[in-house]
Every structure is written in C-alpha cells, then in structure tokens.
Amino acid sequence: MTEQLIAKQDQASPRTLALAERLRTAIGAAKVLTDPSQLRTYECDGLEAFRVRPGVVVLAEERDDVVRTVKLCAEAGIPFVARGSGTGLSGGAVPVADGVLIVLTRLRRILDVDPDNARMTVEPGVINLAVSRAAAPNGQAYAPDPSSQQVCSIGGNVAENSGGAHCLKYGFTVNHVMGAEVVLPDGKVVHLGGSAPEHPGYDLLGAFVGSEGTLGVVTSVTVRLIKVPEAVQTMLVGFHSVADAAGTVSDIIAAGILPAAIEMMDALAIEAAEAAVQCNYPAGAAAVLVIELDGPGVEVAEQFDHVETLAQARNAFETRIAQDDEERALMWRGRKSAFAAVGRISPSYYVQDGVIPRTRLPEILADIDALAERADLRVANVFHAGDGNLHPLILFDDAVPGATQAAEELGFAILDLCIDAGGSITGEHGVGIEKKSKMASQFTAADLDTMQLVRCAFDPDGLANPGKVFPTPRLCGERPGVRTAGTAPDPTLGEVF
Amino acid sequence: MTEQLIAKQDQASPRTLALAERLRTAIGAAKVLTDPSQLRTYECDGLEAFRVRPGVVVLAEERDDVVRTVKLCAEAGIPFVARGSGTGLSGGAVPVADGVLIVLTRLRRILDVDPDNARMTVEPGVINLAVSRAAAPNGQAYAPDPSSQQVCSIGGNVAENSGGAHCLKYGFTVNHVMGAEVVLPDGKVVHLGGSAPEHPGYDLLGAFVGSEGTLGVVTSVTVRLIKVPEAVQTMLVGFHSVADAAGTVSDIIAAGILPAAIEMMDALAIEAAEAAVQCNYPAGAAAVLVIELDGPGVEVAEQFDHVETLAQARNAFETRIAQDDEERALMWRGRKSAFAAVGRISPSYYVQDGVIPRTRLPEILADIDALAERADLRVANVFHAGDGNLHPLILFDDAVPGATQAAEELGFAILDLCIDAGGSITGEHGVGIEKKSKMASQFTAADLDTMQLVRCAFDPDGLANPGKVFPTPRLCGERPGVRTAGTAPDPTLGEVF
Known part of the structure; x- marks a missing residue:
C-alpha cells in the first residue's frame, strides 16, 4: 500500500x-x-x-x-x-x-559550554555522544545514553524523550534538558525553560520534550551536565532461571541501591549476541544481568559487595567483575549489540518497547513466553530491567506468508500486557506512526482530548508532523469549548490590584 | 482599595x-x-x-x-x-x-500505599508531612519538604511546584509526582501521568504541576517515595564573611558533592533567629551554613570530612557537628523559624523568592546590600544556597508612611537582579497575584503568548483562578491562530497506514 x-x-x-x-x-x-x-x-x-x-x-x-x-x-x-x-x-x-x-543534521554547532553551572547549549543536529565528548575536558558528561548514542541527535532525543541504559539512575532526556529554543508551527520563535532550576508559569518545556515533533521544531537545546563519577564498576551475573534474575533486580532496588544500570538478557538474546560479537557470556545461562554501579569509590565498593550477595542469594551461578575498561566494554558489547545480533539467528525481527512495574517482571515475562508459544514465534528479551522497560525482539521469517502480521500482532499483544499491568506502551522509542492505534488503550477519550487541546493550541492547522502519536484524525475546530473572538469575557481581577 | x-x-x-x-x-x-x-x-x-x-x-x-x-x-x-x-x-x-x-482540606484520605513500587496515592488535602508519616513504617519518605510541611497540603504543593530545603538533592514537587486526577475547568475528569516511569503523548502532568490552579483542580495525586537514607549528618559552620560562606557552597558543588541541603543565613537573619528560638548559632558570624549530607553511611562519612576541609579552606571559624537528633533539630530550628523570627526584630517584613545561578551568589548578595542601603531598609538573607534560591526578608515599619511601598519596590528590584543574572522571579513560592507584573520581565511576549495558548486551550472562558500568574488580562479569542469549526483541514496521513 x-x-x-x-x-x-x-x-x-x-x-x-x-x-x-x-x-x-x-x-x-x-x-x-x-x-x-x-x-x-x-x-x-x-x-x-x-x-x-x-x-x-x-x-x-x-x-x-x-x-x-x-x-x-x-x-x-x-x-x-x-x-x-x-x-x-x-x-x-x-x-x-x-x-x-x-x-536538522547540519545544525551541529556547540553554542555554549558553561562548566561552572554544568550547562551546555547545542544545536539540534549535534550527536548525543558529541555532547559528552565536549564536556569531558571539564570532567563532565551528558547522562542520557541511548544505544544509538554514536549517531542519534540531541534534537531527536528531545522529540522522543530518549532514555538509555543509565536512565534508571539518571532519568530521561526530560530530566536533563533545561531550556530550548523552539520554532512554533506558525514560525514564531519562543524560549521554553532556561538555565535556572525553576521557572514561573507553565512548564511547557516538559510538555515539548517527548512531543515527537507535533508542537514545533527545536533549534537549540540547553542541557545540564553531570560530573563524571569517581568510580564505575560493572558485573555480569549468570542465572539458571529468568525468575531468579528478575528477583535479584527487585532485591537490589528494595535494598535501597540505585545502580547506574541493570540490564537483563534472556537465553535467546544471549545466543544471538554470542553469534554476533562473541561476548563470551556465562554458558548455559537462562538469563544474565549486566549491573553497573557508579559514584564515590567508597560507596561503589560497598554497594558492589552487597549486590553480589543479593545475586548469590538468588542462585547466581557465575559472577564476573570487570577488571578494566576493556572487560567492561566487552560486557556492554553483548548488550548493546543485541538488537542487531538477532539478525544473525532470524531472517527478520521486530523490536517492541513497553514498560511494566518492575515488581511484576517475572510474571509478565512468563506471560510473554505463553503468548509467543501460542503465536508459534520466538521472542528474545533484552531490557532495562531496573525500570521495567522491556524490549522484546520478535523473531520471524518475512518470507513466510502472514508471518509479518503475526509478529506485529504478538508485539501489540505484549503492549496490552504492559497496559493491563499498569505500565505504558512506550518507554523510550515513542509512539510515532507505529503505536498510535494503541493510544486509545493506554488513555481514556477524555485524556486524549486533553492532549488534543494542547496540540490544537500550538498547531491549529495540524501542520507539524501530522498523522503521528494520536490515533484519530480530528479537526481542531471539532474540539469542545473552542470560542470565537469576543464571546468569552475574561473575569480577571487584574484591575482590583 | x-x-x-x-x-x-x-x-x-x-x-x-x-x-x-x-x-x-x-x-x-x-x-x-x-x-x-x-x-x-x-x-x-x-x-x-x-x-x-x-x-x-x-x-x-x-x-x-x-x-x-x-x-x-x-x-x-x-x-x-x-x-x-x-x-x-x-x-x-x-x-x-x-x-x-x-x-480541599477535607479531602485528606490516603487512597493507596504501594511500598514495593515506592508509590502512594493521596487526596489533595493530605498534609505534606502526613505522606512521609504514612510511608515511614516501610522505611520510605516523601522528599519535597517546604518549611510549612506540617500544615501545607499536597494539592497546594502540586499547584505551586513546592520545593524545600532538600530539593537541592531531591528536586521539586514535579520530580516526585507521578500521576494526578484532575478536574478540568469544564468539569471533565482526566488522568495525567501514571505510576510507570514514562508515558507516551504530551507530558501534561509536568505542565499542570506548578500551574497555580489555572488549568484545573487536582483531586488525587500519586507520588513516588524515596527510601529513608541510611545515614544523615548535619553541620553548622560559621564564617566572618558572606563571600566565604558563598564560596564554600560553590566549592562543595564543584567537588562533586551533592548535599541533601545547604542553607545559608546572614548576620541579620541569625540575630532574628537567636531572638526567637535561642538556637545558639556561632557568635559574631557574618554568615552561617547549615549543611546536611545523607546516603549510605560510608559515603556520608567520607564526604562530610571533605566538606569540613573545604569550609576551613574558606576560613570557617567554627564548625559544629550534630551528635544526635536533638542537636540536629536545634540547628534546623534556627533556619526553619527564620521567617517568623524576623517579626521579633521588625514591626513588619516582606519575604521575596528569587533564583540566581549559584556561581553568582557573592556578587548578587553584595548588590542586594547596595540596593537595601539606597532604600534605607534592612534585608535579612535566608536561603537555599545550594540551588541559588534566595529568600530576602525585607524589614520595614508599616506605621511609617510610604514604607510598605518602599519595601515592595526593593523586593521587585531584587527580582530584577535575579532576572538580569539569568535566574528566575520565583524558586518555589509561585507567581500568584504578587508577581504577575514581573512575568513580562522574565519572558518575551512570544513566550507568554505560548503559555496563554495552553491556558486558553484548557480554560477558554478563564474561570479557573483568573487574575493570577499572567500579567495582562486577555480574551482567549484574541489569541492568534484560533480557528472556528471546519476551517482547518487536518492533513493527517492516518488513512495511508
């Protein structure tokens, strides 16, 4: 079509x-x-x-x-x-x-570096990793790190409110963008937010971040920088059961430890990564966790021991601790290559992105298994376990008639599980075109109408990235409560004071 | 009038x-x-x-x-x-x-406590401190702690995006509210956000928090809880100069230490607190800092020593470390009573709330001194030094003709300093009626128009808390780009997919 x-x-x-x-x-x-x-x-x-x-x-x-x-x-x-x-x-x-x-890729100037206030202002085409590189001489870094960080742009990160492995501890793009210059759909240039920690009026910057291009185009972004942590330690832990791995994740958080990252891969994802990058993960593991702690050296050392104890209490059969940057990079290579690696063991694959409450990980993973079995498809699970952000990779063969549709249907059934569990249809990839039909399952009609109010306020003619995010095409004039000029007296008390 | x-x-x-x-x-x-x-x-x-x-x-x-x-x-x-x-x-x-x-004070039920996911859902009339009390049996707490926390309500905190002494480390209300049920100005009930860490669509919850009652009325709030830190240590440090105290604040942050709180009081504020609550702060101090560190015991101990060294390098002449909860409470009593205490040394006072970049503290404090001298008024400074949130207390005698107006003018001149320094006219008290005329200094007309777009989208008739926040009374019909029904074709591509 x-x-x-x-x-x-x-x-x-x-x-x-x-x-x-x-x-x-x-x-x-x-x-x-x-x-x-x-x-x-x-x-x-x-x-x-x-x-x-x-x-x-x-x-x-x-x-x-x-x-x-x-x-x-x-x-x-x-x-x-x-x-x-x-x-x-x-x-x-x-x-x-x-x-x-x-x-916007040619708009890639770094406009201002302010290490004293830990801020940097960049154009939207600047590559995510380039921000951290420019901050490095001052011992600072930009925290959000999508797996695509070597190629994705800050403007795209703002549009999608991108996350990454380390957003468990550091939060999403919205937590790191302090201000933005935005071209509204009528061509007016406005400034949202600023470099101060708090601003009066509506926090429109928060609403703009993650609006997927439907409210305007960002032309400069001021981000906050973090201090590069004094120490970073990474461990790779193998388990004979997915439930034990998931239980360890809950135990770590319940103990009040907030790792920089807790990533999980199941057996099929490990098999794919092994075939692609020979990462030498523990043989026979039903699941592995990649756990990274960062912070002051003395804190990291103490918490690292604690994490190891918790994993052993859940029957971890192998624990490896990265001794240097090279070993650390190898542990991450398996995880970061996982999406592409699945291409080695399947003609096609489809990646989903859903969120569930972390405490329900074992149960939902079992449900995904059951759905996959019923659909006669294999699912490799790779995910940000610490914040319950699943990335099921659905393997299929697009040469088989109907297989593409079956994979899509399974992906959407997994999203229904996420919604039913009180989660969300996207953790960091956005709604875009792909999942707009699911918005009506996530939200009530009144909730969607409320978003539409904002959309119509910014873009009454629907010119900014139309056909994305929202499920039902709708004329802005149709919204309830719209008024024509002059009919709405403003009962402001301005004159009293 | x-x-x-x-x-x-x-x-x-x-x-x-x-x-x-x-x-x-x-x-x-x-x-x-x-x-x-x-x-x-x-x-x-x-x-x-x-x-x-x-x-x-x-x-x-x-x-x-x-x-x-x-x-x-x-x-x-x-x-x-x-x-x-x-x-x-x-x-x-x-x-x-x-x-x-x-x-809303009678809406004070706690609707749901979910310690596993560190969430609590409450009605808007629930008192701020009651949330932490209800969370305490599970070793959890609600982080934002305005000085009024024994009496202020969560609904009010949401409206004003309240802060508190500990928002340096933990952030503002907006960082702790995960979801809200809201009655829009037309009576429709909508749900913003939710308990998952990320949601698709526009982050209207972020825009709602801090909207000061102009977008609707909140009827339930889901907050996230933090784990009560393993260790808390508090120190009180006396300095012979405000510049040394301010310099110590910058040095601490530059060293990568993020205290739970860094509060500063100048000589006049100390004098007032001493008269009111006999807090026994170091005699002859031009400024004191109250510094609190929390976290894992081993980290707190190490960083506490580091902070002490930094203060001594800036000529701190007295450092006291709280040995128990009682001493800690006494240190805080001086700080938390400061607003009211000023009533002991002046017939009237007026408290302002502005934000500046932390690095410019010494310079701006000197500017405030100069402005106060020119106005022939005394200003006591009490503030959240770590995040540059000033609370100048302007002392005056309302029996003197013109004194009230002079105090107000001085307060507004201090806000101009904040704006010129790249800061903000409010850190946590909101704009309300008091500072709406200052919004036009903080923002361009285009920026204010953009906020008005959202206001008119939610509340076209201007019924929700009119006359607050925005400087110019305005008919929603006056906004540019508003369309009447049927004139705006939506060029959505919905049918293609």
Whole structure:
C-alpha cells in the first residue's frame, strides 16, 4: 500500500513545487531538494517498514533556515516533519507525502559550554555522544545514553524523550534538558525553560520534550551536565532461571541501591549476541544481568559487595567483575549489540518497547513466553530491567506468508500486557506512526482530548508532523469549548490590584 | 482599595447566590457557605496583604463534590479558585470577588500505599508531612519538604511546584509526582501521568504541576517515595564573611558533592533567629551554613570530612557537628523559624523568592546590600544556597508612611537582579497575584503568548483562578491562530497506514 503511494507520487504536486521555489529564494537553492532520486534517502527512519517520499527536503544549515521554512509552510498550509539522524524506531520522522521534510543534521554547532553551572547549549543536529565528548575536558558528561548514542541527535532525543541504559539512575532526556529554543508551527520563535532550576508559569518545556515533533521544531537545546563519577564498576551475573534474575533486580532496588544500570538478557538474546560479537557470556545461562554501579569509590565498593550477595542469594551461578575498561566494554558489547545480533539467528525481527512495574517482571515475562508459544514465534528479551522497560525482539521469517502480521500482532499483544499491568506502551522509542492505534488503550477519550487541546493550541492547522502519536484524525475546530473572538469575557481581577 | 471592595460586596450577587442554591442541592447544604462572617476566614492565604471575600465557599468532602461544583461554575460562567491549607506566599489562593472558593482540606484520605513500587496515592488535602508519616513504617519518605510541611497540603504543593530545603538533592514537587486526577475547568475528569516511569503523548502532568490552579483542580495525586537514607549528618559552620560562606557552597558543588541541603543565613537573619528560638548559632558570624549530607553511611562519612576541609579552606571559624537528633533539630530550628523570627526584630517584613545561578551568589548578595542601603531598609538573607534560591526578608515599619511601598519596590528590584543574572522571579513560592507584573520581565511576549495558548486551550472562558500568574488580562479569542469549526483541514496521513 505504501509502495503504491510512492509510485504515484514520483513528483511533488504543483502546489508543493511552488513552495519549493519560494524556499529556494528564501534560504538558498542548494538547501532545497526535490529530485526524486535525492528524496529517496529520506523516505523512512529506523522503522523501515514505513516509507513515504516527501515532496521537498530542506537541509537546514542555520536557525533562520528553519524559521523561514516553517513560516512558508504555514502560509501555504503544507505540512512539515523535522528529522534528526533518522534513527528513531517508531516512525516519528517518516515524511508526509507531498509535504516538507526539514533535516536538522547540519545544525551541529556547540553554542555554549558553561562548566561552572554544568550547562551546555547545542544545536539540534549535534550527536548525543558529541555532547559528552565536549564536556569531558571539564570532567563532565551528558547522562542520557541511548544505544544509538554514536549517531542519534540531541534534537531527536528531545522529540522522543530518549532514555538509555543509565536512565534508571539518571532519568530521561526530560530530566536533563533545561531550556530550548523552539520554532512554533506558525514560525514564531519562543524560549521554553532556561538555565535556572525553576521557572514561573507553565512548564511547557516538559510538555515539548517527548512531543515527537507535533508542537514545533527545536533549534537549540540547553542541557545540564553531570560530573563524571569517581568510580564505575560493572558485573555480569549468570542465572539458571529468568525468575531468579528478575528477583535479584527487585532485591537490589528494595535494598535501597540505585545502580547506574541493570540490564537483563534472556537465553535467546544471549545466543544471538554470542553469534554476533562473541561476548563470551556465562554458558548455559537462562538469563544474565549486566549491573553497573557508579559514584564515590567508597560507596561503589560497598554497594558492589552487597549486590553480589543479593545475586548469590538468588542462585547466581557465575559472577564476573570487570577488571578494566576493556572487560567492561566487552560486557556492554553483548548488550548493546543485541538488537542487531538477532539478525544473525532470524531472517527478520521486530523490536517492541513497553514498560511494566518492575515488581511484576517475572510474571509478565512468563506471560510473554505463553503468548509467543501460542503465536508459534520466538521472542528474545533484552531490557532495562531496573525500570521495567522491556524490549522484546520478535523473531520471524518475512518470507513466510502472514508471518509479518503475526509478529506485529504478538508485539501489540505484549503492549496490552504492559497496559493491563499498569505500565505504558512506550518507554523510550515513542509512539510515532507505529503505536498510535494503541493510544486509545493506554488513555481514556477524555485524556486524549486533553492532549488534543494542547496540540490544537500550538498547531491549529495540524501542520507539524501530522498523522503521528494520536490515533484519530480530528479537526481542531471539532474540539469542545473552542470560542470565537469576543464571546468569552475574561473575569480577571487584574484591575482590583 | 481592597478593603473598599470587600465592604461593597458584603453579600454575593443574585447570580452567585443562585449558583449557591444549585450547589446546595447538588452536594449538600452543609458544604456550601455564603454567610459573610463565615466567608471572612477565606479572604486571604499566606500573603495577607491581598484580601478578597469570595461569594461562595464550598467545603468539598469527596471528589464528586469538586466535579459537580466545577461543572455548575462552568454552566453559570462563574469563576472558581481552589484552596488547600492556604499557606501559599504569593496569593495564589486569594478568592475571586463574588466567585466560588473550593476548599480541599477535607479531602485528606490516603487512597493507596504501594511500598514495593515506592508509590502512594493521596487526596489533595493530605498534609505534606502526613505522606512521609504514612510511608515511614516501610522505611520510605516523601522528599519535597517546604518549611510549612506540617500544615501545607499536597494539592497546594502540586499547584505551586513546592520545593524545600532538600530539593537541592531531591528536586521539586514535579520530580516526585507521578500521576494526578484532575478536574478540568469544564468539569471533565482526566488522568495525567501514571505510576510507570514514562508515558507516551504530551507530558501534561509536568505542565499542570506548578500551574497555580489555572488549568484545573487536582483531586488525587500519586507520588513516588524515596527510601529513608541510611545515614544523615548535619553541620553548622560559621564564617566572618558572606563571600566565604558563598564560596564554600560553590566549592562543595564543584567537588562533586551533592548535599541533601545547604542553607545559608546572614548576620541579620541569625540575630532574628537567636531572638526567637535561642538556637545558639556561632557568635559574631557574618554568615552561617547549615549543611546536611545523607546516603549510605560510608559515603556520608567520607564526604562530610571533605566538606569540613573545604569550609576551613574558606576560613570557617567554627564548625559544629550534630551528635544526635536533638542537636540536629536545634540547628534546623534556627533556619526553619527564620521567617517568623524576623517579626521579633521588625514591626513588619516582606519575604521575596528569587533564583540566581549559584556561581553568582557573592556578587548578587553584595548588590542586594547596595540596593537595601539606597532604600534605607534592612534585608535579612535566608536561603537555599545550594540551588541559588534566595529568600530576602525585607524589614520595614508599616506605621511609617510610604514604607510598605518602599519595601515592595526593593523586593521587585531584587527580582530584577535575579532576572538580569539569568535566574528566575520565583524558586518555589509561585507567581500568584504578587508577581504577575514581573512575568513580562522574565519572558518575551512570544513566550507568554505560548503559555496563554495552553491556558486558553484548557480554560477558554478563564474561570479557573483568573487574575493570577499572567500579567495582562486577555480574551482567549484574541489569541492568534484560533480557528472556528471546519476551517482547518487536518492533513493527517492516518488513512495511508
């Protein structure tokens, strides 16, 4: 169906081509692409199943390119989608057919480094890892570390509220973004947040982070930096049962220990990682935990012993402690390669992203097993165990008729488990195109209406990344309570004081 | 001027009295007050300079009382203000004349305690300290601790995004509220957030926390709990200069130590506290720091020594370490009583609340001194030094003509210093009525317009706590970009997938 659409739209409509001409005049012809062969590159993001060719691609080089592009889109009533590195896994940066795709990768300047206040301001195309690299000479780092951190951009992280292995201790992107300059869908430039810890008025920055491009385009981001911890220690623990591994996770948290990361992989994920990167994980393990502690040396040492004791009480059969950076890197290589590694043991795979209360891990993992068996599919589990963020990898063979659909259905059934357990349909990958139909299971109609109020307030014409996140296409004029000018007297008491 | 208003409005208008009758039928006559002598109690909150008598007071006892009241207000087009314990310092709970005041103090049930997931769900009238008390048997606590924690309510904390001495390490209310049930200004009940660490869609909970009652009324709050730290150690350090005390604060943070609290008081604040509670602070100190560390015992012990060394390097002339809970309580008594204590040494005082980057403390404190001298007023400084949250207490004699105005002007001049330094006009007390005129200094017109977009989306008729937070009364219909039904085609791609 998607392929058909692309075939029909080899060339943008005359209306969009006319906008392209105005864009060329406004920001320079070299930054505006309309040649179908050039546009192909931008058809999809990391969720490759969804492909749509845009009408125009803008390669923005400075903030004003974004402002002018958004303004011209608003005038023409043509939708736009912002794109960072294109590594997102939920289709959030899939273009709108015949619309404009604003590519932000060339906006990659570091604008300000303020080690005294532990802040850095960067353009949205700056790569996640580049922030930590620029902070390193001052002994500081940027905490959120998605597995894609070598390629994903800060702007994309802001759109998706990205997490990473270390968000158990350090929190998500929203906990590290202090301020942002944003181009609203009408082209107005506003500043949300700032460098002070608290601000009056509505915390719109918090609502903007994770809004998946539906409220505007970010053009600069001020992040807070953490001090690089004095000590880091990593251990790899093997268990003969998934339940024991999950129980150890709960025991560690219950003991008041907050590791920087607790990652879990089951036997099938271990098998895949072993085939791909020879990480030499404990043989015969039903599950492994990668546990990393950081902080003052004396604290890490004491807590590390405590964690080891807790794991042994849950029948851990092998515990390895990284003796140097090389061993530590090897332990992480198995975990970080797991998604790609699954490609070694299956023709195709589909990764899901759901959240459950940590205390229900063993039970939900058993339920996933049961669902997988019923669907006659294999599921490899790799996840951020400490905060209950599951990443089931569903293995299938796309050459088998119906297998793709069966994998998708299993993925959605797993999300239903997450919702029923009081969790969430996404931990860090976002809703995008992929999971918008699930929003109606996660939220009541009133809850979704309330989000729609904000969407319509920022973007009444629905031009910013339309067709993402929300399940039901809806006219903003349809929302209840909208007023036309002059009918709503404001009973403010301003004049009394 | 305010007094005149009250005199004129001894009795509510017929329209509001008619609403009161409908309220009596809907929720029970005993919960609806209209007798002027009963209404007097509710004329002001902790900012006693602003007094307005409401038309009706509703003493809600359950959630549905709030829902019905808000719905009837919406139908009648009569504004409402929610009130918790009334301890706010910026006038956020000052009633609207002839409007409805919804008092939430009777909604004080603890609805759910979930120690395994470290969550508690409470009604908005529950007292802040009661949450920690209910969590204590499980070794858990609620971290945000305003000085008013023995009387202030969780609902009020949510409205103001309250902080406290320990928010340096633990963050503000927004960092501890996981979910809320909210009655929107049209009476619809929605759920924001939830107990999972991450949720899809817009983070409207983050925007709601700190919205000072302008987006709706909270009827239940799910908070996260922290584990009570293994060890707590408190020290009191005396300095001969404010600059040395401020320098020590910066040195501690720069060393990568994150104390639970770093509080600072200057000589005048110490003098007041001494007169009030005989806290026996070091004699002759130009400034004292109260520094508290918590965490694993071994970490606290090591960092405590480090802090002592840093203070001595900045010429601390006396360091006392609390040997037991009683000594610790005495150290805190001086700090926590400081606001009230100033009443001992001055006929009147006015407390401000501003934020500056921590690194600029010595410089800004000198600027405040200069401003005070020019205004011929004394200023006692008491503040959360670790996060740069100043609480200057301006001493004046309200019997002297013009003195009240001079104190107010000095307070606002101090806020200008905060803004110029890249800080904020409020750290934790909110904008309310008091500081709404300052919002235009803190924010650009475009930034304020963007907040107004959200306000109008939630509350197009301006019924929820009108006249607070925003400087300029404005009709929602005036906002740019508003559309009437049917004019805005939504170019969603929903049908493609």
